[in-house]
Amino acid sequence: MDNSPSADDAPTSADAPQPAATGSGLADPALHLDTPTRAGRREIPEQPKDPVMLLRDVAVYYGGFRAVKDVNLDFGRREITALIGPSGCGKSTVLRCLNRMNDLVRGARVAGSITYHDQDLYGPKVDPIVVRRSIGMVFQKPNPFPKSIYDNIAYGPRVTGMKPGSMDELVEQALRGAALWDEVKDKLKQNAYSLSGGQQQRLCIARCIAVNPDVILMDEPCSALDPIATARIEDLMIELADRYTIIIVTHNMQQAARVADRTAFFTAEADATTGERTGLLVEYDRTGAMFHNPRDRRTEDYISGRFG
Amino acid sequence: MTRAESTAAGGVAAGSVSLRRPRPRYGEAVIRGALFAAALLSVATTVGIVVALIVPTVEFFAEVSVLDFLTGTEWAPLFARPKFGVLPLLVGTLVVTVVALIVAIPLGLGAATFLSEYATDRVRRVLKPVLEVLAGIPTVVYGFFALTFVTPLLQDIWLFGDPPEGFNALSAGIVMGIMIVPTVASLSEDAMSAVPADLKAGGYALGSSKRQVATRVTFPAALSGIVAAIVLAISRAVGETMIVLVAAGGTPNLSADPREAMQTMTAFIGAAGIGDQPVGSIGYKTIFAVGSLLFVITLVMNAVSIRLVRKFREVYE
């Protein structure tokens, strides 16, 4: 596979999957479900062992509107969990609750309980700023700061008051961790916007791991990227899962199949009386199990609809 | 090709695809002409002003050497034995402007930061128009406010050394600063609000506090707009006439002590313009010479600020 279209975004491994959002290649579900998944590469216990986060009967409201309800999830330590489901079912909403980014949305309110390492994430003494230091986030559209590559990485350590022995070293480590070092080591002083979209997204991941988080949340991190850049980020996620707990929202089921150990399927249903559409968790299982034999009819419909 | 056919359909026979415009668009030409005329008019006005300034200015410098004008320390152009050293006016302008900026920049940027980062939508909707009303107060009112309120107040509360004189640069500068706060605040707020929410969210997601997001993300990203706001404020301060005419006194005074009375370039033009200067007299030409200097200063400042903005701004897509 030497015919990689561009040098700076070439896939790292020759067998890097080539995701295609649409197209005829998807006709045979087995084709994709049998691609080597992370789940296939290592043993995934039936239940998440020593979970980092527990969600119990979580519901989220925007003002009077209940956007999502009945969410019960355990996020396993150093696992990759994918949240999938149709648009508007509340995936981003749930994700933003996990590091209290929803606090920034006026009128947003969380009911139920979210426990993080045995602490109530929404407890009265919990400081959302401290929460976000251990639960980082990568956004849908790459959003580097309009600063140099170096300053983008150094931002987090600076604001959080980390006193690294050497900031240069920390920056290098973070960039290496995000598989970006070799591409940018000679232009650390350049503006981050001079990078390609895929590089910008890896920069955002580097920026996130520079503060040494425990959990990384990603909201459709590849949806603005081309297939090759996507493949690189997916490889990176799998690498990062050795050290971090990763929770990813994705619309791309091949992506979930490729990277996620577990998958949670959400859907939105209209209330019989009010007609209000509220998202809910339908099924949560190991990715392989869910894609091969979903227990719930709605999951099956969604998965087969997407694949067939 | 089916695509091209379907879009070009409408009177075109199948098979013969015409990409030519069906009929001329006169309306567009008219609008373009009108807009061009508007642009031309504003350029022409500027050129007209420059020409009107240049002619008497050139005549002035036929009588007074440029060096004497720029380096002389005494300003008494209308006296029987005239002195044409413009430095006292320059220094007076500088002192008043600096005082104004010391007041306006912190207040203006503070207000902008509050409005864009901390205020709820409701508060912003009320406060911003109120702030902008400040900009609508006639400057002569500000002048009397400086003379009859701020100066006596300063004299009452003055702690160190001699209190300010009855006419002084300090109160004029302070009140001028208050006058330009809305300019600084409103334009800076626009620039800060224009910073994408994405960027701020990125800051928060890394564990920044509100203050850190404001100072390390929003502020640098909005810097070019903020610098532009400050430059506009400086231009207004340098060009402001009424406040200094009323509150700073009419005595040219080469001193950096803001407690003293001073005359600025604009105040001189205002004062000399009120008294009749026969057309063609040296007094008349002097007004234009000072006017030209003011014009050049503003021009240079704008040019410098454009450079600064280019150099320091953080460009987000």
Ligand SMILES: Nc1ncnc2c1ncn2[C@@H]1O[C@H](COP(=O)(O)OP(=O)(O)OP(=O)(O)O)[C@@H](O)[C@H]1O
């Ligand atoms: N800031 C907000 N204020 C009010 N309602 C919101 C807000 N954000 C999301 N919602 C509503 O909450 C529901 C869930 O939205 P959310 O963005 O979580 O869905 P999603 O599953 O991430 O969708 P997508 O796949 O399109 O990103 C939607 O009905 C949406 O309109």
Ligand SMILES: [Mg+2]
């Ligand atoms: Mg979403």
